[in-house]
Amino acid sequence: MSNSQQQFTELWHAEAPHVLAFARRHVGAEAAHDVVAETFMIAWRRWGDLPTPPIGWLLVTARKVIQNRARASRRHRALEDRIALLDGVAAYAADSADAVLSRREALERLARLDEQHREALLLISWDGLTNDQAATVLGIKPATFRRRLSRARAALLAQAAPQTSDPEPRHIPAQELS
Known part of the structure; x- marks a missing residue:
């Protein structure tokens, strides 16, 4: 020794x-x-x-x-809570095995986004609002909302890209997407 x-x-x-x-x-x-x-x-x-x-x-x-x-x-708990919340909201989707797996993956990606980006996507996709309506709900200018929505979509697409070095779920702050 x-x-x-x-x-x-x-x-x-x-x-x-x-x-x-x-x-x-x-x-x-x-x-x-x-x-x-x-x-x-x-x-x-x-x-x-x-x-x-x-x-x-x-x-x-x-x-x-x-x-x-x-x-x-x-x-970890916050991510689980967001996924559970989003899963509950999306419960109306079909229950086939493929739909469940696809929905789960989509919800996990959505849950990893920061609150502002997630809310922008949900207002458009799930609540069916127009960009102008969503901007009004959030109390921001329509141009600001369109930029936020664009960044949210980019963040979602970035998560879909193959990751080689960081397999852990990761919160993507808005500053990284600027």
Whole structure:
């Protein structure tokens, strides 16, 4: 065993109980072990950056791990909620296997759009409004609505393109489409 591995093992035995206690207070007993494991995995990767004593750094890292997990969980729940809402709205569609799969894929893509783009598409496609009517509903100028609708359609088409590096569902902010 190398010197670094030995030191890391000693750090684990000395500080893991403290990090575990910290994590339990914030995420409960079930998720605390995962937080500790991820915290020490980061510590191993950043071994040369750890200060002496390392407990403060470990707890800050554990807090960031907890925050990242909470953000990911919120994003996942929000996407599921949007898909469920859109699925409920689209429930009138035919229930053949092909239609269900196609509808589900369309709803997932729609749910990934930001709120402004999704609303623009829904006002036109599902509510049957004209561009001018939709602009009035949103309280914006018709030209502004047409640009928003164009960007929404572009974002939807961009999601349909094959993705090679980012298989995770992703929210597309309006700023990226400008």
